[in-house]
Amino acid sequence: EAAVTQSPRNKVAVTGGKVTLSCNQTNNHNNMYWYRQDTGHGLRLIHYSYGAGSTEKGDIPDGYKASRPSQENFSLILELATPSQTSVYFCASGVDRGAGNTLYFGEGSRLIVV
Amino acid sequence: GDKVKQSPSALSLQEGTNSALRCNFSIAATTVQWFLQNPRGSLINLFYLVPGTKENGRLKSAFDSKESYSTLHIRDAQLEDSGTYFCAANTGYQNFYFGKGTSLTVIP
Numbered sequence: 286e287a288a289v290t291q292s293p294r295n296k297v298a299v300t301g302g303k304v305t306l307s308c309n310q311t312n313n314h315n316n317m318y319w320y321r322q323d324t325g326h327g328l329r330l331i332h333y334s335y336g337a338g339s340t341e342k343g344d345i346p347d348g349y350k351a352s353r354p355s356q357e358n359f360s361l362i363l364e365l366a367t368p369s370q371t372s373v374y375f376c377a378s379g380v381d382r383g384a385g386n387t388l389y390f391g392e393g394s395r396l397i398v399v
Numbered sequence: 400g401d402k403v404k405q406s407p408s409a410l411s412l413q414e415g416t417n418s419a420l421r422c423n424f425s426i427a428a429t430t431v432q433w434f435l436q437n438p439r440g441s442l443i444n445l446f447y448l449v450p451g452t453k454e455n456g457r458l459k460s461a462f463d464s465k466e467s468y469s470t471l472h473i474r475d476a477q478l479e480d481s482g483t484y485f486c487a488a489n490t491g492y493q494n495f496y497f498g499k500g501t502s503l504t505v506i507p
Contacts, residue, residue: 316493328485328497341493375442384449385430385489390442 308376405498428488
């Protein structure tokens with residue numbers, strides 16, 4: 286089972302401040318993802334990565350940047366946090382198993398922007 | 400419209416009874432995953448499916464790519480089965496399409 290670790294698990298940030306959510310995976314998966322989960326919207330893809338040095342926009346990238354400095358680490362950066370970014374953020378790693386990709390989620394990071 | 404429709408949206412089960420959850424797809428899914436989000440918020444992998452069926456203890460899941468649906472059967476429901484069940488379809492590329500979830504409450 287893939288091990289995906291997120292930090293911090295809980296964060297309160299002020300509007301306009303910078304927030305970095307970190308994710309580390311130990312199973313050597315090429316693919317990593319950042320999702321946010323909100324009531325009524327389910328899980329929505331923010332950014333993803335195919336490997337070290339790559340970042341790709343997901344469905345809702347506005348207001349977010351991503352960084353993949355190594356195979357193991359994938360960060361989500363909110364340069365200017367806004368209250369609308371209050372949410373639970375999930376990182377996932379993934380591997381192509383031939384017929385399709387699979388996801389393994391971290392425990393989630395709860396962000397409140399005040 | 401939604402590419403993955405889950406039903407029912409909510410369900411209450413008496414402990415020890417059986418039920419089935421369903422996902423219908425309007426995309427050409429090649430694989431499906433089922434997750435349980437427990438009351439603590441963790442997303443737990445239940446099944447990864449290519450077309451066919453898998454069984455794990457009291458859970459059984461099926462995926463029919465031609466008819467574009469997947470089911471998750473829960474047998475002899477227990478209190479610890481409570482939570483929200485999500486299906487996610489993959490089309491062979493990076494994007495996963497999630498259903499909105501089925502909230503299951505198991506009642507003693």
